[in-house]
Structure formats: C-alpha cells, structure tokens
Amino acid sequence: MSNPQTHRGFTAAMSVSETVEETLTTVEKPFGHALIAVARQNPNIVGLTADLGKYTDIDIFGQEFPNRYFQMGMAEQNLIGVAAGLSRVGYIPFATTYCVFATRRAYDFIAVDIALGRANVKIIAGLPGLTTGYGATHQGIDDLALMRAIPNMVVIDPCDATEIQQTVPAIAEYRGPVYLRILRGQVKQVLDPKTYRFELGKAKLLRQGRDLTLISTGLMTQRALQAADMLKQDGIEAIVLHVPTLKPLDQDAIIQVAEATRTVLTLENHSVLGGLGSAVADTLCMAGLSVTMAKIGIPDQFVECGSIPYLTDKYGLSIRHIVQTAKEILSWRK
Amino acid sequence: MNPTNPNKLEVKQNPPPPELIHSLRLKARQIRRNVLLMAKGKGEDYVGQGLGAADILTVLYFHEMRFDPHRLDWPDRDRFLLSTGHYSIVLFATLTELGVFPPEELSSYGADGSRFEMSACETTPGVEITGGSLGHGLSQAVGMALGSRLSGRKFRVFNFLSDGELQEGATWEAAMAAAHYKLDHLIALVDINNMQADGKTSDVMTIEPVIDKWRAFGWHAQRIDGNSLEELLIAFQTARSIQNQPKVILCYTLMGKGVPLIEQKPKAHFIRVEPHEWDFALRQLEESKV
Numbered sequence: 001m002s003n004p005q006t007h008r009g010f011t012a013a014m015s016v017s018e019t020v021e022e023t024l025t026t027v028e029k030p031f032g033h034a035l036i037a038v039a040r041q042n043p044n045i046v047g048l049t050a051d052l053g054k055y056t057d058i059d060i061f062g063q064e065f066p067n068r069y070f071q072m073g074m075a076e077q078n079l080i081g082v083a084a085g086l087s088r089v090g091y092i093p094f095a096t097t098y099c100v101f102a103t104r105r106a107y108d109f110i111a112v113d114i115a116l117g118r119a120n121v122k123i124i125a126g127l128p129g130l131t132t133g134y135g136a137t138h139q140g141i142d143d144l145a146l147m148r149a150i151p152n153m154v155v156i157d158p159c160d161a162t163e164i165q166q167t168v169p170a171i172a173e174y175r176g177p178v179y180l181r182i183l184r185g186q187v188k189q190v191l192d193p194k195t196y197r198f199e200l201g202k203a204k205l206l207r208q209g210r211d212l213t214l215i216s217t218g219l220m221t222q223r224a225l226q227a228a229d230m231l232k233q234d235g236i237e238a239i240v241l242h243v244p245t246l247k248p249l250d251q252d253a254i255i256q257v258a259e260a261t262r263t264v265l266t267l268e269n270h271s272v273l274g275g276l277g278s279a280v281a282d283t284l285c286m287a288g289l290s291v292t293m294a295k296i297g298i299p300d301q302f303v304e305c306g307s308i309p310y311l312t313d314k315y316g317l318s319i320r321h322i323v324q325t326a327k328e329i330l331s332w333r334k
Numbered sequence: 335m336n337p338t339n340p341n342k343l344e345v346k347q348n349p350p351p352p353e354l355i356h357s358l359r360l361k362a363r364q365i366r367r368n369v370l371l372m373a374k375g376k377g378e379d380y381v382g383q384g385l386g387a388a389d390i391l392t393v394l395y396f397h398e399m400r401f402d403p404h405r406l407d408w409p410d411r412d413r414f415l416l417s418t419g420h421y422s423i424v425l426f427a428t429l430t431e432l433g434v435f436p437p438e439e440l441s442s443y444g445a446d447g448s449r450f451e452m453s454a455c456e457t458t459p460g461v462e463i464t465g466g467s468l469g470h471g472l473s474q475a476v477g478m479a480l481g482s483r484l485s486g487r488k489f490r491v492f493n494f495l496s497d498g499e500l501q502e503g504a505t506w507e508a509a510m511a512a513a514h515y516k517l518d519h520l521i522a523l524v525d526i527n528n529m530q531a532d533g534k535t536s537d538v539m540t541i542e543p544v545i546d547k548w549r550a551f552g553w554h555a556q557r558i559d560g561n562s563l564e565e566l567l568i569a570f571q572t573a574r575s576i577q578n579q580p581k582v583i584l585c586y587t588l589m590g591k592g593v594p595l596i597e598q599k600p601k602a603h604f605i606r607v608e609p610h611e612w613d614f615a616l617r618q619l620e621e622s623k624v
Contacts, residue, residue, distance in 0.1 A: 068484070078510075081472075082477035084477060085475060085480070086477040086480060086481045087477075088462065089409075089482065089485065089487075091481055108470075113470055116464050117457075117463075
C-alpha cells in the first residue's frame, strides 16, 4: 500500500530516465549509440521519429547521419506509414516514438502497412509501463498486449542498457517487423556485457533455484534479480528466467523452469492483461502443467501522474511487493 | 510556378497526338471489358468504380509510368500505390491487359482462393501495398519517395486515392510531410466520384473545396475530367514540369463510365447489376465510342 508520508516525490517534468541507484553503472543513450554503430556498417539503416527524437535517443543518430534521418512531426500514423514505404524500397527503418503513441494511435498502420507483408521496420518505443510519471496518456501499459496480438510481429522488452545495446544489431540483422521497447537517457547496466548474450526469441536463465520460479521481462528482471537476493536471505532459492522476447515466446524454456518448482511468479512492467503473465499462463495451461501462479504487473486500470518510485510502489511493481507475493504464493502450496 | 498567385497557375502544354489518344482509347475499352468480365454475374461489387477509374489507369500504365510488366520487381520502376484496395478490379483488369495475368483468370475475381481479391493485397503480383484500410497509401508513398531520393534511383511514386478517403486524417498527415520534404516525384491521383459507403460524399462529409485544401497543404493541384484521356495526358505533362512540390491531380469521374446501363443506374458504393444485364452491358461497351 502507498504511504504518503514516505513518498514525497514529484512528477519530474524534465526527467528522461528512471531514478538511478548510485551503486549501479549506467550507459548514456544506449539505443542511440547502438543504432549509430550498426548504421555505420549498414547504409540501408534509416531513422525516423515523430517529434520525439530527443526523448527516444535517436537524435544522436540524426546528428551523425542527417540524410538518413526523417523527422515526421507529431503524426504517428504517418511515421509508421512512411517507415513502411521506406522498407518497401529496400531500407531498414528504425521509427521511434512512445509506446502509447506507436501502438494506440498507429495500430492499424502497424498491422496493415508493416506486419501483414512483414515489412522490415523496427518500431522503437519509449516510456514503457511505469517509467514516466506523466500519467495514463504517456504510460505504455497495454502495448505488449496490442503488439503480441498482431501476426508476424516480434515483440521485445529488454532489461537494461546491456541488452538494448545487443538487441539493436540483432534486430537490424533480422528481416521482418519488430516492436522494441527501450529505456532512454542514463540507463542502468545490470547484465554483464562480458557474459550476457541476447538472442532473438530466446529466454535467458539468469539464476538457478529450487523453491520458486520468477519469470520476468523488461526492467522487471532488474527487480527480479534483487528480489531473488532478498528471498535467499530467508532461505528461498528462486530461479530467474528473463524473457526479453515476448513473441515469438521461448515456450520450452518457460515450461522447463515452471516444471522445476511448480510455483511461478511472472513480472512485467505492463498491464497484467495480455503481456508476459498471460503468455506464460497460456503456455503452461496448454502444456498441461499444473502450477501455482501469480502475476506481478500493473493492475487493470489507468495510472495517474506521480513520481516513478511512488507509482512503482503504489501499483505493486516494487521489489518489496515481489518478495511479499513470492512468499505468499509459496504459502499457498503448503 | 507563378510566384504572385499560385492559384492562377497555367502551364500550356501541347495537345497530345491523336494517334496516342486513339491507341489509349482502345486500351481503356479493353480494360473496361476486363472489368465487366471480372464482375459478370456477381451482382454487387465495384464495377462502377472500376469503369470510372479505367481511363486513369490506362494513361498511367500505358503511357506515364516507367513500368515493365515482365519485371515487376524492377527496382527502378515507378510505383503505383492503390490506397483504395476496393478498386482492385481495375488494377487487375489493367495488369491482365499488360500480360501480367492470363485473361482466363479474370473470372476468378472475388472467388474463394483467387489472387484477384475484392480488396487488393500485396500478396498478389503487381500490387505494391495492401490497400483497403483507407488513408494508408499516401504515407507509404511518401516513404517510397524519400527512399527514391535517398537511393538516387529517381523513380516516381503514384498514389491513387478516392474522394471519401480524404476524410481520413492520415491522408493529411502524409500530405503535410510530402510538401515539407518537397517530394516532386510524388503524384497523388484522387478519384472524385462523389460516392462513398454511406452515400454521396457531399452528404456524408463535405470535402470541397478540395483543390484549395491541397494547395493550402503546399501541393501543386490540378482539377480535371478523369474520364478524358486528353485531360489526363496534359495533366501528367504539366505535373512533370513542376518542381519542388508534390502534385495532385483531382480526377472527377463518372461511376460506370463507358457502359450507359451502369452509368444510368442509381449511384451507390455498390452498383447492383442483374444477372441478365451483363451481356447487354458488354454489348453497350463494344458499341460505345469511349
């Protein structure tokens, strides 16, 4: 439950990144820098935005390759349609805006212009879930559900800067439509770039355990790892399976870790409807697996303006909620 | 263009040679015949739109566009984007006349499993985009035109829209972008037949004064009789001479053009033709001077 006495945060109008804990390394504009790196190798890569170049980190690509960067103004349907047109004549467009604007405003354009014919367009979407305090108009709480529902789409929610840096060349290489959520600005580095390897369509086992299985996507994997550390202090060994690619889903990996403990907690920075939790439930049910399961995510409601730590805690996405829910579902089994 | 009053723009063009008009007229009649053969016996479909737009596609595919029917994937080809997927009937009729499809396939139009779908899908050869959800064509045309410029291939992009489609906001998002990027190798063709799903366009949602709207968005705009081969040829010639801005040709057409039986039927989005009327319609077309 939220406690106004302990949360004296304010919606930060100019904030472009999450509150960063001092102990963690951060990387500046990992998406923008990664795109520049692949674009140096591949002249067919072009960039587009709809008046959010500065806020989706593609501005630096525009500075590096002014002829390959197209500002579309505040017009998301046109952004997607133009990107589709560029792809049809051989280019690989990376089109950026926020999750809400890409998926809600331009849904029909993504479906018909891009997905139907498998156009080679990469939709790069900022402000996933509760990474902005700007309220319901800016928080992408349903984008994963919307994108998963479209045939042919690849849907990715990366964990951190390391994964964003690795995902960009991977999706540039992949021929077909991709929806990629990004974290912007100063982005935490949680996964070790020396050992972590993103693979399109593959889940990654980040931690072994025997009592409980945490299956997470996006930045919730950062919290899953911290929650697992805290659970260990109480003698609870949690598996952490990170699922960056929501579609196509690595069902084998999910079934395997679910079978190992038969107690599953999914974590996503998204509505509990239609995202990772739903995909995991579908997978396990269709596989005939009986498990105890709960979902952590944004409840089925719109979220107000507020500081990110406040909203995260109020809507149950904080580490303490993960630990609490994990213990609760373990108690159901007893 | 005239810097003092762009609306008064007059570009004098030489009249097209009579032999060109004659050969195009024969092609247009053949395309209309294909449209009738496709629609024959099927009752309600898009025969009215197909006949109405036949002259526009004739001039495009048999004169104006850089297009090789034997190399549909030629990277330097001019692109024709059919926003209005439901005009597939006239696109397939034209591509059949060009030899892309065998004439035997015409009757499969709209049949289950046929690649001549009632609404054109990019899975059929020669179809550049999937139209049908209206307002999608012009944005993709802008993207292709930007790609044409960036690649240096210099192909042109033609986008076919309808008057009702101008009610879609996305069309105007794209129109703004085309002018911003000065895409003078992008040509929009609007088929204005004053008819949409719920009735007359002027009753459903007025689009006039449509020429003023395009000009206000920074386009070079012409208004012509879209069933006049001469006017179409001159309009395309004029469009070629204009630089630094995209061009639109507003083609006022008559649904069912070329077949008096269909021309005179009550106008609707779907014009109903009775089973016994098809042979008469085909005879009327053969006898017509269109």
